[in-house]
Amino acid sequence: MSLLSYVASSLKILLIMLPSPALMQQRRLTIQEILAYQLPPGEKLARCLCHAEIIAIMDGEGWYYTCCPNCARKVRLLGQDYYCGTCAENVPDSKQRYKLIVRILEISGTTTFTLFNKEVERLVVVPVENILAELTQDNPTTEIPAVLNNVIGKTCGFDVKISSYNTNLGYEEYTVVKLSEYDPVEVEAVAEPSGAGAEAQNTT
Numbered sequence: 001m002s003l004l005s006y007v008a009s010s011l012k013i014l015l016i017m018l019p020s021p022a023l024m025q026q027r028r029l030t031i032q033e034i035l036a037y038q039l040p041p042g043e044k045l046a047r048c049l050c051h052a053e054i055i056a057i058m059d060g061e062g063w064y065y066t067c068c069p070n071c072a073r074k075v076r077l078l079g080q081d082y083y084c085g086t087c088a089e090n091v092p093d094s095k096q097r098y099k100l101i102v103r104i105l106e107i108s109g110t111t112t113f114t115l116f117n118k119e120v121e122r123l124v125v126v127p128v129e130n131i132l133a134e135l136t137q138d139n140p141t142t143e144i145p146a147v148l149n150n151v152i153g154k155t156c157g158f159d160v161k162i163s164s165y166n167t168n169l170g171y172e173e174y175t176v177v178k179l180s181e182y183d184p185v186e187v188e189a190v191a192e193p194s195g196a197g198a199e200a201q202n203t204t
Protein backbone atom coordinates (compact mmCIF):
# COMPACT_ATOMS: atom_id res chain seq x y z
CA MET A 1 0.00 0.00 0.00
CA SER A 2 1.45 3.37 -0.94
CA LEU A 3 1.77 6.08 1.68
CA LEU A 4 -0.83 8.23 -0.05
CA SER A 5 -3.43 5.51 -0.16
CA TYR A 6 -2.55 4.53 3.39
CA VAL A 7 -3.22 8.07 4.60
CA ALA A 8 -6.37 8.35 2.50
CA SER A 9 -7.71 5.07 3.78
CA SER A 10 -6.87 6.06 7.34
CA LEU A 11 -8.89 9.24 6.96
CA LYS A 12 -11.73 7.25 5.48
CA ILE A 13 -11.76 4.84 8.41
CA LEU A 14 -11.84 7.74 10.85
CA LEU A 15 -14.78 9.20 8.96
CA ILE A 16 -16.63 5.89 9.03
CA MET A 17 -16.10 5.71 12.76
CA LEU A 18 -16.96 9.30 13.57
CA PRO A 19 -20.69 8.83 14.18
CA SER A 20 -20.14 6.72 17.26
CA PRO A 21 -19.22 8.85 20.32
CA ALA A 22 -17.95 5.76 22.13
CA LEU A 23 -15.46 5.04 19.37
CA MET A 24 -14.30 8.64 19.20
CA GLN A 25 -12.96 8.39 22.72
CA GLN A 26 -10.72 5.49 21.82
CA ARG A 27 -7.14 5.96 20.86
CA ARG A 28 -5.92 4.71 17.58
CA LEU A 29 -2.85 2.49 17.96
CA THR A 30 -0.49 0.90 15.48
CA ILE A 31 0.16 -2.82 15.73
CA GLN A 32 3.57 -2.10 17.21
CA GLU A 33 1.90 -0.02 19.93
CA ILE A 34 -0.70 -2.70 20.58
CA LEU A 35 1.99 -5.37 20.98
CA ALA A 36 3.92 -3.17 23.41
CA TYR A 37 0.84 -1.98 25.32
CA GLN A 38 0.87 -2.37 29.09
CA LEU A 39 -2.39 -2.07 30.99
CA PRO A 40 -2.35 0.65 33.66
CA PRO A 41 -2.20 -0.81 37.19
CA GLY A 42 -5.59 -2.06 38.29
CA GLU A 43 -7.01 -2.06 34.75
CA LYS A 44 -8.07 -5.37 33.24
CA LEU A 45 -9.00 -4.11 29.83
CA ALA A 46 -8.29 -1.41 27.29
CA ARG A 47 -9.92 -0.62 23.97
CA CYS A 48 -8.29 0.94 20.95
CA LEU A 49 -8.76 1.38 17.26
CA CYS A 50 -6.44 -0.15 14.70
CA HIS A 51 -6.50 0.17 10.96
CA ALA A 52 -5.00 -2.80 9.13
CA GLU A 53 -5.37 -5.39 6.41
CA ILE A 54 -6.33 -9.03 6.95
CA ILE A 55 -3.65 -11.04 5.20
CA ALA A 56 -4.36 -14.63 6.29
CA ILE A 57 -6.59 -16.96 8.25
CA MET A 58 -4.67 -18.83 10.93
CA ASP A 59 -4.77 -22.49 10.06
CA GLY A 60 -5.52 -25.16 12.65
CA GLU A 61 -7.44 -22.75 14.87
CA GLY A 62 -10.89 -23.74 13.64
CA TRP A 63 -13.43 -21.32 12.20
CA TYR A 64 -16.55 -21.75 14.31
CA TYR A 65 -17.64 -22.95 17.71
CA THR A 66 -20.77 -24.24 19.33
CA CYS A 67 -22.21 -21.90 21.91
CA CYS A 68 -24.86 -21.68 24.57
CA PRO A 69 -27.97 -19.74 23.47
CA ASN A 70 -28.27 -18.19 26.95
CA CYS A 71 -24.77 -16.91 27.68
CA ALA A 72 -23.09 -17.28 24.24
CA ARG A 73 -20.13 -19.09 25.77
CA LYS A 74 -18.58 -22.15 24.25
CA VAL A 75 -20.29 -25.41 25.17
CA ARG A 76 -18.72 -28.87 25.20
CA LEU A 77 -20.03 -32.20 24.13
CA LEU A 78 -20.83 -34.36 27.13
CA GLY A 79 -22.00 -37.74 25.92
CA GLN A 80 -24.81 -37.00 23.46
CA ASP A 81 -25.55 -33.48 24.67
CA TYR A 82 -23.90 -30.12 24.73
CA TYR A 83 -23.17 -28.84 28.22
CA CYS A 84 -22.62 -25.20 29.21
CA GLY A 85 -20.19 -24.88 32.12
CA THR A 86 -21.23 -21.30 32.79
CA CYS A 87 -24.96 -22.01 33.01
CA ALA A 88 -24.20 -25.46 34.49
CA GLU A 89 -26.79 -27.23 32.36
CA ASN A 90 -27.29 -29.18 29.15
CA VAL A 91 -28.21 -27.01 26.20
CA PRO A 92 -30.22 -28.91 23.61
CA ASP A 93 -30.64 -25.78 21.45
CA SER A 94 -26.95 -24.87 21.07
CA LYS A 95 -25.93 -22.67 18.16
CA GLN A 96 -22.91 -22.39 15.91
CA ARG A 97 -21.05 -19.12 15.62
CA TYR A 98 -18.03 -17.96 13.69
CA LYS A 99 -14.73 -17.56 15.46
CA LEU A 100 -11.89 -16.82 13.12
CA ILE A 101 -8.31 -15.96 13.98
CA VAL A 102 -6.74 -13.81 11.32
CA ARG A 103 -3.31 -12.37 10.73
CA ILE A 104 -3.39 -8.67 10.16
CA LEU A 105 -0.82 -6.26 8.81
CA GLU A 106 -0.18 -2.55 8.75
CA ILE A 107 2.82 -0.34 8.29
CA SER A 108 4.29 -0.98 11.78
CA GLY A 109 3.99 -4.75 11.94
CA THR A 110 1.77 -7.80 12.12
CA THR A 111 -0.27 -9.61 14.78
CA THR A 112 -3.35 -11.80 15.11
CA PHE A 113 -6.92 -10.75 15.83
CA THR A 114 -9.87 -12.92 16.81
CA LEU A 115 -13.06 -12.16 14.92
CA PHE A 116 -16.38 -13.34 16.27
CA ASN A 117 -19.67 -14.12 14.63
CA LYS A 118 -21.13 -10.75 13.63
CA GLU A 119 -17.84 -9.36 12.37
CA VAL A 120 -17.02 -12.41 10.25
CA GLU A 121 -20.54 -12.39 8.86
CA ARG A 122 -20.17 -8.69 8.07
CA LEU A 123 -17.16 -9.56 5.88
CA VAL A 124 -18.26 -12.81 4.22
CA VAL A 125 -22.00 -11.96 4.12
CA VAL A 126 -22.92 -15.64 4.59
CA PRO A 127 -24.25 -16.79 7.99
CA VAL A 128 -22.36 -19.68 9.57
CA GLU A 129 -25.51 -21.87 9.52
CA ASN A 130 -25.64 -21.66 5.73
CA ILE A 131 -22.07 -22.84 5.35
CA LEU A 132 -22.51 -25.68 7.82
CA ALA A 133 -25.72 -26.77 6.10
CA GLU A 134 -23.90 -27.09 2.79
CA LEU A 135 -20.93 -29.06 4.05
CA THR A 136 -20.77 -32.65 2.92
CA GLN A 137 -18.51 -35.51 3.94
CA ASP A 138 -16.03 -34.40 1.29
CA ASN A 139 -15.73 -31.04 3.04
CA PRO A 140 -15.23 -31.78 6.71
CA THR A 141 -15.86 -29.00 9.20
CA THR A 142 -12.21 -29.12 10.24
CA GLU A 143 -11.22 -27.48 6.96
CA ILE A 144 -11.74 -23.78 6.53
CA PRO A 145 -14.47 -23.32 3.90
CA ALA A 146 -13.31 -21.52 0.75
CA VAL A 147 -15.85 -18.71 1.12
CA LEU A 148 -14.13 -17.55 4.29
CA ASN A 149 -11.01 -16.74 2.29
CA ASN A 150 -12.97 -13.67 1.15
CA VAL A 151 -11.85 -11.95 4.33
CA ILE A 152 -8.24 -12.01 3.10
CA GLY A 153 -7.16 -8.73 1.54
CA LYS A 154 -9.83 -6.69 3.29
CA THR A 155 -8.68 -3.54 5.04
CA CYS A 156 -10.73 -2.55 8.04
CA GLY A 157 -10.91 -0.28 11.01
CA PHE A 158 -10.84 -2.58 14.01
CA ASP A 159 -12.16 -1.77 17.46
CA VAL A 160 -9.89 -3.99 19.55
CA LYS A 161 -9.85 -5.17 23.14
CA ILE A 162 -6.50 -5.48 24.93
CA SER A 163 -6.83 -7.65 28.03
CA SER A 164 -4.52 -9.21 30.58
CA TYR A 165 -4.73 -12.37 28.46
CA ASN A 166 -2.71 -10.40 25.90
CA THR A 167 -0.46 -8.28 28.10
CA ASN A 168 0.31 -10.65 30.99
CA LEU A 169 0.15 -14.02 29.31
CA GLY A 170 1.75 -12.80 26.11
CA TYR A 171 -0.88 -14.13 23.73
CA GLU A 172 -1.81 -12.15 20.68
CA GLU A 173 -5.23 -12.99 19.16
CA TYR A 174 -6.64 -9.66 20.33
CA THR A 175 -10.43 -9.75 20.36
CA VAL A 176 -12.15 -7.54 17.81
CA VAL A 177 -15.28 -5.98 19.26
CA LYS A 178 -16.33 -4.34 16.04
CA LEU A 179 -14.98 -3.67 12.58
CA SER A 180 -15.75 -1.46 9.61
CA GLU A 181 -14.62 -2.46 6.19
CA TYR A 182 -13.85 0.15 3.62
CA ASP A 183 -13.82 -0.03 -0.13
CA PRO A 184 -10.20 0.04 -1.34
CA VAL A 185 -11.23 0.92 -4.91
CA GLU A 186 -12.91 4.08 -3.67
CA VAL A 187 -9.87 5.01 -1.61
CA GLU A 188 -7.48 4.40 -4.51
CA ALA A 189 -9.65 6.66 -6.63
CA VAL A 190 -9.44 9.45 -4.07
CA ALA A 191 -5.73 9.03 -3.44
CA GLU A 192 -4.41 8.46 -6.93
CA PRO A 193 -6.75 9.48 -9.74
CA SER A 194 -4.35 8.22 -12.38
CA GLY A 195 -2.51 5.56 -10.45
CA ALA A 196 -2.69 1.94 -11.37
CA GLY A 197 0.80 1.55 -9.89
CA ALA A 198 -0.17 1.11 -6.28
CA GLU A 199 -2.92 -1.29 -7.29
CA ALA A 200 -0.47 -3.50 -9.14
CA GLN A 201 1.97 -3.55 -6.23
CA ASN A 202 -0.72 -4.70 -3.87
CA THR A 203 -1.64 -7.68 -6.01
CA THR A 204 0.31 -10.69 -4.96
Ligand SMILES: [Zn+2]
Pocket residue numbers: 068069070071072073084085086087088
Ligand atom coordinates in the same frame (compact mmCIF):
# COMPACT_ATOMS: atom_id res chain seq x y z
ZN1 LIG B 1 -24.59 -20.82 29.06
